[in-house]
Amino acid sequence: MLKKDLISKSPVSKTIGFENITDGKFGAVLSRAGVGKTSFLVQIALIRLLNNEKILHVSLDDPMEKINLRYKEGFSNLIDYIGYIDPQKAVRLWEDIKLDKVGISYTEASFDTQKIRDYLKSFKKAGLVLPSIMIIDGLNFDNDVSNILEELKSLNQEFSIFVWFSMKNHREEDLCDNGFPIQLETYKDKFDKAVLLQPVEDKIEAIVLKDGDRADQKIKLNPATMMIIE
């Protein structure tokens, strides 16, 4: 019951929709530095964790401890958002779901999809349930990442794992005519979902850039917690 409540109140359910998260191959959360890409990605991962799925979080920026901390914070924000919950119950739920999350920290230079492939293969070998989504946080889309995307596409096909990326755009760059930042425009055909986070006054506006019917939907978020402002 608690899990369902949390899923329904998640900012992700309200923007992209719970089912939509894993519908396709690639998704991206875009924003300028420091707006909240990682926090939003964590919320994406959390609702799948709450659905008893496994997730893989690969960070090219944060060390392992920081990844873990971000998840704990994201979970607390969600718990606080839905109001009073027996703290013991919340702790038990966290203890339960956190085991399904694996955080891997690479540097940009050492990031290698082969290592991820080796890891995912071992799930198959051991007859285990595979992670449903993989978050890749910190990949620099200002560089040519087409090879990496190709390799990740093959991972997606082989292991049915949806990949969500963080994509950093820049203040000085204008948006393209279709409203896409240039980083997304370059690879737009590869992406099924995209959400742009933009600071508007003292709030964050989440704009769905790519997601079929939901495109152009806008929702206001609290910049501190990434929860919806009613």
Next chain:
Amino acid sequence: MIRDLERVRNIGISAHIDSGKTTLTERVLFYTDRIHKINEVKGKDGTGAVMDSMELEKERGITIASAATYCEWKKHNINIIDTPGHVDFTVEVERSLRVLDGVVLILCSVSGVQSQSITVDQQMKRYKVPCIAYINKCDRSGANPVKVSEQLKEKLGHNSVMLQLPIGLEDKHEGIIDLVSMKANYFEGDNGEKVIIKEIPADLMDEAEMAREEMIDAVSLFSDELTDAILEEKEITEELIMTAVRTGTIARQMTPVFLGSAYKNKAVQPLMDAVINYLPSPLDIENEAIDLDNNEESVILESVFDKPTVALAFKLEDGQYGQLTYIRVYQGCINKGDTLINSRDGKKMKAGRLIRMHSAQMEEVEAIPAGHIGAMFGVDCASGDTFVSPQINYTLLAMHIMEPVISLSIVPKDNKAQINMSKALNRFTKEDPTFRTYVDHETGDTIIQGMGELHLEVYVERMKREYDAEVETGQPRVAYRETITRKALFNYTHKKQTGGAGQYGRVAGFVEPCEEEFEFINKITGGRIPTQYIPACQKGFKGCMDKGPKLEFPVTGIKITIDDGAYHAVDSSEMAFQSAARGAFLEAYLKAKPVIKEPIMKVVIETPNEFQGGCMGLINQRRGIIQGSQEEGVMSVIESQVPLADMFGFSTVLRSATQGKAQFTMEFSTYKQVPQSVSEEIVRKKQEEKKEK
């Protein structure tokens, strides 16, 4: 023993197995006149090196127990602990590092930084021990000391600075160039004992000058005088460089690198000079103790002789003259006949014979002053105990001792072996805190526990060789537990009338899961069970915890509340209520949905990056949960939780999956309920075992 502590060094020699630690130590002892003939580790004459005093060590060519020895070099007193290299014996390395002031880290010039070097390095960091590096085996084919020095930076994060260059490598290795004095050193005589100092060969001069410049640049960070001298283009003296290197080394901010070939007797003497010049004396190191009489506040110990004595027993050996206790004195002085207190149990003892060790030979001394390492005879204590003067109550910080992770049953082959085995176990458990033993009351088997398969294997071998105790070993075992998952009621009457006085007792209440091992709550009112029988009830329940009714594993996490009962004025007794409690426990236990719990280990793997995915896969295949993975330079660290039952043989699997380049540490984390499928397997095995009995 020298009382000028400036001229004392307590050092360890640490490295990966087969890097040549023992070979190097033999050379040191030879050049310092402690021995008159060099024995190779696996000498053709079958003698074995002096430091490898145990039979088994001589045969395997590895050093198992730390052998302490001392020597004198250029009016300095050097105490050396030779440490074992294999990962399963790291408690020995850890105990040594705790009492040492500096370490010579030996690396092979061909293999470079290996897994054990990484383990040793972590331990050095934990105990903040400064080190210098010696790149050995420069005579070997493929030797590349410059590469190894780079690996020290990349793999271990050391600020390594080469203070020497080789004159020739592989079979052309002749000597070294000392970049501080800018002289070439050659080693002549049958055992390289004659150090010949010459000018640097012309063809190496440019390389040497460049290397010196780089070295001075790196070292200047630790000395303002040296920096000034460079900026003002003054003469850079040897003293200026040496002072800067010493400062950087003691602060653990740089690792000076030396090289040579111990086996070919090349460049051991300059390394000994380096020990004196760059490693700290006891005066350079700050040691702390805890004052038990003053809110456990930490106290800084002073390496002076006139203060109350504080000493640490870091190793025990049971020799032919009784127990030999190796100690390091941190403050004061232990004189023959002094009264000391063991701060662990407060027991008084008298210091009897004091000795200093030279491997298996001993030399009697009158006193062991602060800053020195020595040994005492006839003291009953455990490894890690602190000895203090009667007027103080300090304890030295406890050493980081790991919990045993593996157990094996051993059965002596005959009666003689049985007696000898007890003697052996008694000695081993006193010597090694990570080796434990107990008797399984049910099977009658003796169980030994330790840090790894090889660890136990060596003890089994030692039993055979040193004590003539041949034993058969069983399969490694996991310590499972039972617990309940829900509340269940009981109401049990124990009634027996078999002639004479009868037995009567009734207990009622409930059992429920709890966090504690065992909790007993008495809610009896109105004297339904008289107070004098309550402890008997508790005893009866507690007695059931040793062996669970489900699978006979120990039971934990049970809270028992009794709230009703009945007694008989004549037939009730303590015995009757104990029996009633046992019956009540059995009645409620199976209703409370018992489950099996298994130990879950925190397993941390360190692997070169290229094997990260594969190593994470190995964890997955073992019912493990990966908590995360992090790259640190060229290595990846994988943190995970894995059931102990699936960790047997893991070191072999990991080695073969990573070409021997990965290593792992494992420590107990928690107990968790086993999954249904595994539980069924355990039940099946247990039933088979019962049938066999």
